[in-house]
Amino acid sequence: MEFTDDPSITSFRNEVRSWLSDNLVGEYRSLGTSAEMGAHDWPVRVRWEQELGRAGWLGLTWPKEFGGRAASVAEELAFAEEYALADGPQRAGFFGEGLLGPTLITFGSSEQQERFLPPILRGDEYWCQGFSEPGAGSDLAGVRTTAVLDGSTWRVDGQKVWTSQAQFAQWIFVLCRTELDQVAHKSLSYVLVPIDQPGVEVRPLMDLSGNDHFCEVFFDGAVTTSDMIVGGRGNGWRTAMGTLGFERGTAFMAQQLRFAKEFAKVRQLAVDKGVERDAEIRQRLARAYGELEIMRWSGLRNVTRFLQGGQPGPEGSIGKLFWSKWHQRLGELEADLLGADALVLQPEGSTAHDFQHTFLFSRAHTIYAGSSEIQRNIIGERVLGLPRS
Numbered sequence: 001m002e003f004t005d006d007p008s009i010t011s012f013r014n015e016v017r018s019w020l021s022d023n024l025v026g027e028y029r030s031l032g033t034s035a036e037m038g039a040h041d042w043p044v045r046v047r048w049e050q051e052l053g054r055a056g057w058l059g060l061t062w063p064k065e066f067g068g069r070a071a072s073v074a075e076e077l078a079f080a081e082e083y084a085l086a087d088g089p090q091r092a093g094f095f096g097e098g099l100l101g102p103t104l105i106t107f108g109s110s111e112q113q114e115r116f117l118p119p120i121l122r123g124d125e126y127w128c129q130g131f132s133e134p135g136a137g138s139d140l141a142g143v144r145t146t147a148v149l150d151g152s153t154w155r156v157d158g159q160k161v162w163t164s165q166a167q168f169a170q171w172i173f174v175l176c177r178t179e180l181d182q183v184a185h186k187s188l189s190y191v192l193v194p195i196d197q198p199g200v201e202v203r204p205l206m207d208l209s210g211n212d213h214f215c216e217v218f219f220d221g222a223v224t225t226s227d228m229i230v231g232g233r234g235n236g237w238r239t240a241m242g243t244l245g246f247e248r249g250t251a252f253m254a255q256q257l258r259f260a261k262e263f264a265k266v267r268q269l270a271v272d273k274g275v276e277r278d279a280e281i282r283q284r285l286a287r288a289y290g291e292l293e294i295m296r297w298s299g300l301r302n303v304t305r306f307l308q309g310g311q312p313g314p315e316g317s318i319g320k321l322f323w324s325k326w327h328q329r330l331g332e333l334e335a336d337l338l339g340a341d342a343l344v345l346q347p348e349g350s351t352a353h354d355f356q357h358t359f360l361f362s363r364a365h366t367i368y369a370g371s372s373e374i375q376r377n378i379i380g381e382r383v384l385g386l387p388r389s
């Protein structure tokens with residue numbers, strides 16, 4: 001395992017650091033690092049994406065023929081680390097740049113690539129992910145939304161739920177049934193649907209942190225043209241698994257650095273409150289610190305695998321299971337340290353507000369991107385080789 005950058009990566013890292021120092025200022029700096037994203041700050045987040053796009057930081061790892069910079073894994077990691085160290089805001093363009101873009105590059109037609117990739121790279125067009133439904137989350141093959149071809153148009157009917165950012169997006173990628181005479185996986189297609197039309201209704205849902213970042217999406221005779229299927233009719237399962245692979249890939253590379261910065265603030269709060277020597281608080285801080293180090297070393301091991309040309313394996317589930325519970329426990333410690341202040345909503349932009357948000361939002365960590373039970377199934381079956389349940 002090599003811990004030092006080679007000179008080309010050092011120079012790349014310096015370029016990123018200097019650009020962030022010059023540009024991550026003013027209204028962009030005021031976005032903070034919280035995952036809280038809503039109507040109140042969406043326009044600023046869009047302007048930040050456009051800044052990143054103009055400077056060529058969007059699509060960093062995409063091939064050059066698609067407008068990217070063909071960055072190596074080491075460069076991608078350096079960018080993610082510098083972004084985390086500079087307290088870069090949560091990215092509004094994740095679904096387009098991180099999920100749909102790579103999916104189109106791998107499975108899309110050249111017309112789809114030409115139509116959709118450039119506006120993602122400019123930060124001009126936003127996407128959301130229409131997979132989960134009221135009866136199909138962990139078991140995605142159970143989706144019931146249908147698309148039926150009528151001449152040159154698909155007619156889409158059904159419902160999606162927990163669709164993050166649907167109220168801001170212009171397009172949604174929908175996993176739905178098109179081959180109604182086929183069973184399960186073979187009946188599915190991956191369809192691109194414009195949101196701003198009479199057949200689509202988006203209803204934001206309020207989560208327990210008081211934020212409305214995800215939505216219900218209803219399709220009632222929504223239309224999209226016949227060329228909007230990615231990867232071919234009946235191949236939706238393969239295309240969707242490709243998208244989920246990108247989601248679980250390198251997206252969380254520098255997360256440990258963000259956690260380390262948050263932990264430092266928690267420790268400081270314990271000092272400020274004069275309880276850092278309290279036996280129970282010390283124990284919880286020590287455990288959090290020890291586990292943070294475990295995350296750092298496991299992260300480095302994963303990065304080494306990437307650098308050696310490997311792909312994310314089922315071992316990624318161990319990381320997801322670990323960090324999701326860790327962050328929930330840290331949120332509980334944050335709330336306990338805040339004491340009575342945790343009961344009253346604290347001013348936005350304050351550390352106390354961020355701590356309240358971590359405490360409330362971290363409940364979702366063990367559900368999205370594969371629930372803890374599903375991660376345990378993957379570890380049992382594909383890492384430990386136990387029999388399938």
Ligand SMILES: Cc1cc2nc3c(=O)[nH]c(=O)nc-3n(C[C@H](O)[C@H](O)[C@H](O)COP(=O)(O)OP(=O)(O)OC[C@H]3O[C@@H](n4cnc5c(N)ncnc54)[C@H](O)[C@@H]3O)c2cc1C
Pocket residue numbers: 128129130131132133134135136137138139161162163164165214364367368369370371372373374377
């Ligand atoms: C903050 C947040 C954002 C999200 N954003 C999006 C989005 O943008 N787009 C989108 O499509 N979805 C999104 N989701 C949905 C998310 O992917 C699902 O909630 C998740 O896949 C779980 O599905 P479910 O809610 O239907 O629960 P279910 O699948 O119904 O599971 C219910 C319970 O049963 C357990 N369970 C299910 N199957 C098994 C099994 N085989 N073995 C053992 N236990 C099992 C689960 O672990 C869970 O505890 C989001 C969710 C959250 C919380």
